[in-house]
Amino acid sequence: MTNPVVETHNLSVYYGRHRGIEDVNLSVEQGEVFGFLGPNGAGKTTTQRVLLDVIHPSGGQAMIFGRDCQKEGVDIRKRIGYLPGELSLYRNMKGMAFLDMLASLHEKVLDPTYLRQLFERLDLDPSRRMKEYSRGNKQKIGIVAAFMNKPDLLILDEPTSGLDPLVQQTVMELVQEVKEDGRTVFFSSHILPEVQAVCDRVGIIREGHLIKTERIEALTTQSFKRLHLTLETIPPTDAFALEGVTETGRDDHTIMLEVRDGLSQVIEVAMPFGITDIDTPPVTLEEIFLAFYDRKPNGVNHHA
Amino acid sequence: MLNLLKHEVFSRRWAIIGWGIALTMFGSMYIAIYPEFASEMQGLAGIAIYRAMGMDIASFAGFIASVAVQILPIIFGVYVIMAGTGTLAGEEENGTLELVMAMPLHRWKILAMKALGLMIVALLTLVIVGVGCSLTLGLVKQTTETDVTLPQLFVAMVGAWPLMVAILTMSMFFATVMPSRMLAVTVMIAFYLVSYLLQSIAALVESLEGIKVLSIFNYFDSTTAVFEEGIKFGDVAVLLTIAVAFFGLALVFFEQRNITVGEWPWQRRRVQA
Numbered sequence: 001m002t003n004p005v006v007e008t009h010n011l012s013v014y015y016g017r018h019r020g021i022e023d024v025n026l027s028v029e030q031g032e033v034f035g036f037l038g039p040n041g042a043g044k045t046t047t048q049r050v051l052l053d054v055i056h057p058s059g060g061q062a063m064i065f066g067r068d069c070q071k072e073g074v075d076i077r078k079r080i081g082y083l084p085g086e087l088s089l090y091r092n093m094k095g096m097a098f099l100d101m102l103a104s105l106h107e108k109v110l111d112p113t114y115l116r117q118l119f120e121r122l123d124l125d126p127s128r129r130m131k132e133y134s135r136g137n138k139q140k141i142g143i144v145a146a147f148m149n150k151p152d153l154l155i156l157d158e159p160t161s162g163l164d165p166l167v168q169q170t171v172m173e174l175v176q177e178v179k180e181d182g183r184t185v186f187f188s189s190h191i192l193p194e195v196q197a198v199c200d201r202v203g204i205i206r207e208g209h210l211i212k213t214e215r216i217e218a219l220t221t222q223s224f225k226r227l228h229l230t231l232e233t234i235p236p237t238d239a240f241a242l243e244g245v246t247e248t249g250r251d252d253h254t255i256m257l258e259v260r261d262g263l264s265q266v267i268e269v270a271m272p273f274g275i276t277d278i279d280t281p282p283v284t285l286e287e288i289f290l291a292f293y294d295r296k297p298n299g300v301n302h303h304a
Numbered sequence: 305m306l307n308l309l310k311h312e313v314f315s316r317r318w319a320i321i322g323w324g325i326a327l328t329m330f331g332s333m334y335i336a337i338y339p340e341f342a343s344e345m346q347g348l349a350g351i352a353i354y355r356a357m358g359m360d361i362a363s364f365a366g367f368i369a370s371v372a373v374q375i376l377p378i379i380f381g382v383y384v385i386m387a388g389t390g391t392l393a394g395e396e397e398n399g400t401l402e403l404v405m406a407m408p409l410h411r412w413k414i415l416a417m418k419a420l421g422l423m424i425v426a427l428l429t430l431v432i433v434g435v436g437c438s439l440t441l442g443l444v445k446q447t448t449e450t451d452v453t454l455p456q457l458f459v460a461m462v463g464a465w466p467l468m469v470a471i472l473t474m475s476m477f478f479a480t481v482m483p484s485r486m487l488a489v490t491v492m493i494a495f496y497l498v499s500y501l502l503q504s505i506a507a508l509v510e511s512l513e514g515i516k517v518l519s520i521f522n523y524f525d526s527t528t529a530v531f532e533e534g535i536k537f538g539d540v541a542v543l544l545t546i547a548v549a550f551f552g553l554a555l556v557f558f559e560q561r562n563i564t565v566g567e568w569p570w571q572r573r574r575v576q577a
Contacts, residue, residue, distance in 0.1 A: 015562075016571040052406045055562045059575035077408040084406070088399025092315060104307040105407040145403070 003030045005184040010060035020046040021208040035199035036188040043208040044188040081146035085157030095126035135162040156187035196285040227257045232274030312421025324432030331372040332440035339448040364450045374526030377464035385492045388475025393485035426468040434461035456531040463535040466543035467524040473550040480557035483566040
């Protein structure tokens with residue numbers, strides 16, 4: 001049984017002749033933290049802007065809470081907290097005045113205790129003018145603005161950009177708390193270890209196409225295995241030139257392999273050279289992400 | 305929603321004060337010095353360029369109308385163009401509009417609050433200039449005789465507001481259609497200059513008098529008649545009709561605009577399902 005909070009059906013955006021996104025189909029369940037991955041220009045921000053009706057789609061449909069983002073955008077946005085990737089704030093406004101203005105536009109009364117907690121945890125003084133803030137502090141204002149209304153859905157575009165590692169950690173904790181609260185987070189990031197740490201599922205977008213959506217565990221266990229074989233005799237360089245197997249390096253008697261398919265075949269090939277040790281280092285999301293970009297052909301839309 | 309309006313006005317408080325004081329000083333300077341040069345001014349009255357600019361410098365009342373009532377609003381109009389394009393295209397380019405668009409507000413409300421905010425800014429500025437120039441006239445009247453009263457000058461100055469509103473909504477319209485603020489400003493300034501040129505040519509060449517209806521300045525009285533007869537409601541009606549029409553068009557284009565993209569309306573592509 002599914003209860004999607006975010007859904008897109010064949011969502012496409014073109015900028016004149018240029019492709020923004022093309023036939024993106026994705027679904028984010030309630031209570032899920034969904035990571036949206038892709039390099040600059042892949043279409044992450046475009047997708048998020050369509051969800052907020054900042055950009056109108058050229059084709060397809062975007063829905064949040066089961067409602068059309070274009071037709072019922074105002075009601076939908078009452079339940080959304082948004083942090084843009086290129087955050088820009090009114091220079092002469094004080095931090096607190098800005099947050100008050102956004103809260104009033106949301107027609108919500110802020111929980112002062114929660115707001116104070118956010119300031120303390122992010123180590124933010126909201127009494128200063130925007131132009132006096134560093135880049136990191138501006139980002140903190142944006143984070144508070146997104147979280148302060150306790151929205152049902154958070155859309156965060158590179159939330160930890162410009163923050164120091166300690167505050168990055170705090171932001172990830174906040175995301176985790178939103179998840180524990182049963183609320184939903186849809187966020188994009190270039191920092192893959194943090195995506196791996198907090199996300200339930202990820203979607204990988206390349207050149208406007210969603211090429212994979214998968215649970216983090218499945219992605220890191222199923223995509224490929226890394227195998228370090230230590231052998232008594234050094235095999236010829238082409239010994240492991242097998243289908244589904246890539247030799248990534250050699251270190252003395254240790255052969256480093258990435259195995260997508262045919263593990264038993266690898267062992268069969270290795271046996272005559274005398275296996276003295278087998279190590280299977282964990283594969284990180286970063287490596288999988290890079291593998292999608294370097295080694296796979298232009299993928300089709302695997303809608304999970 | 306009113307907070308957005310408050311922000312639009314409050315964030316321009318220094319512009320209101322700055323423009324108000326600067327224009328007051330500019331106008332007051334000319335009002336104050338006229339008595340010293342009255343006879344020389346009368347000698348210059350026949351020069352064509354003054355006629356082209358619609359300036360009547362032969363009398364003190366004509367001079368006040370030409371400098372304070374005509375020139376000051378024309379200068380202020382440039383600020384209105386910058387603010388009208390800046391509040392949409394400018395904020396879109398610097399990124400502040402995106403966060404506002406992500407709020408639970410209808411687009412028409414955002415546009416309306418921004419337009420209303422700038423209309424208030426323009427009105428407040430003109431009120432400051434009107435009060436300031438009238439006070440200067442009050443001082444000058446102690447030594448120089450003129451039929452122009454302080455309330456007449458104040459009303460004439462504030463009477464430029466419908467012109468500012470029309471210019472504002474036109475600027476906002478171009479900001480919703482053009483891909484960049486720079487382009488919107490360029491088009492509006494070109495329109496402004498051509499409008500002024502048409503008015504000037506019509507004043508100089510009798511056979512071309514008819515073209516003045518094409519100039520937006522034709523619907524703004526900056527002659528001594530404005531002191532004697534007050535603001536012409538027919539002109540106000542024309543300017544407000546222009547304002548309503550361009551606000552409506554701005555609304556249509558703003559509803560369809562892909563914010564943050566910077567594209568022409570015809571570049572939006574719709575693919576068949």
